[in-house]
Amino acid sequence: MTDTKGWELISGRKGVNGTEVSVVTGGRTQEAERAMQAFCLGVSIYNFHFLYECLIADSPVFNTAHWSFCCCCWMSEYLCSPEDNIYNVSFSRFKIRDLDSGAVILDIKKHEIQDVIELDTRRFIQYHFSPAFLALRAIGATLEFTVGSKALHHFRLIERHFFRNLLLKTFDFEIGFCIPHSRNTCEHIYCLPNIEPEIVEEMIASPFETRSDSFYFVNNKLIMHHKAEYSFRGSV
Numbered sequence: 001m002t003d004t005k006g007w008e009l010i011s012g013r014k015g016v017n018g019t020e021v022s023v024v025t026g027g028r029t030q031e032a033e034r035a036m037q038a039f040c041l042g043v044s045i046y047n048f049h050f051l052y053e054c055l056i057a058d059s060p061v062f063n064t065a066h067w068s069f070c071c072c073c074w075m076s077e078y079l080c081s082p083e084d085n086i087y088n089v090s091f092s093r094f095k096i097r098d099l100d101s102g103a104v105i106l107d108i109k110k111h112e113i114q115d116v117i118e119l120d121t122r123r124f125i126q127y128h129f130s131p132a133f134l135a136l137r138a139i140g141a142t143l144e145f146t147v148g149s150k151a152l153h154h155f156r157l158i159e160r161h162f163f164r165n166l167l168l169k170t171f172d173f174e175i176g177f178c179i180p181h182s183r184n185t186c187e188h189i190y191c192l193p194n195i196e197p198e199i200v201e202e203m204i205a206s207p208f209e210t211r212s213d214s215f216y217f218v219n220n221k222l223i224m225h226h227k228a229e230y231s232f233r234g235s236v
Contacts, residue, residue, distance in 0.1 A: 075213050075227075078225045079225045082122065084223050084224070085224050086150065086223065087152055087218060088146075088147065088148025088149070088150075089147055089148070089152070089216070089224065090110075090146050091143065091144070092110045092144050092183075093109050093142070093144035094107075094108055094144075095107040095108075095141070096139055096141050096142075097139065097142075098136055098138075099138040099139060100138065105129070105133065105139070106127070123224075124227045124228070125227075126208060126228070126231065127229070127230050128233070129231065130233075131232050133232060134195065136192055138192060139190045139192065140187045140189055141190060142185060142186070142187045143186055143187075144184070145183075146183050146184070147179070147180060147182050147183075147184065148181070149180050151177065151179055152175075152177060152218050153219050154174075154218065154220065155175040155176060155177070155178055155216070156174050156175060156218075156220075157171075157173040157215070157216055157217075158217070159173075159212060159214045159215070160213045160215075161211075161212045163202070163206075163209060163211075164209055166199070168195065169192070173188045204232045207231035207232070208231055209229075211227065211229050211230070212230075213225065213226075213227060
């Protein structure tokens, strides 16, 4: 098994309002992304998740990105332990709204969260959405969280969404500085990807095969890794 403790994000390009910045792909084109996915699938036959470094300074398009935290497939294991959250960051509320209509799609508080795997109650959740969710173009996700006795510097969220082994989109949000013993609220804007109709149909017909990895960094150190699975057969 790969020793994933202490993974570090060296550097990268910041996203603005959730703009896709290919955090793990380093700014590659779609063709290069597909090639990298094929490569990753080839070397992960034994469900081996690996760490590699993307150095792509030869291209003027890519010379702003240099990553040593790279994962091009959905991760079946966690890349850090709960004990790595030395800042005692705790999420207490999560709300999703449609930016076009303003309608609230989901609003859950900590004590209301359901469908959570017992072994990792703080790090895994299943969401139930209706098929109409996949037709949305942009959503706002409001996150409420508390911080322990240590300040957060350069608090950052990198999120990867997959259907099976197909990367749907990467999001990169810079949350910034948070003072100790504080309650904080921020809204991230997700510009949702255009997905081919055939893939949408498969996503609806295959509950919980759409997944995401959420990686939280403080000072470029990975402190939390959360997972989610999505079903689009519900009524929400």
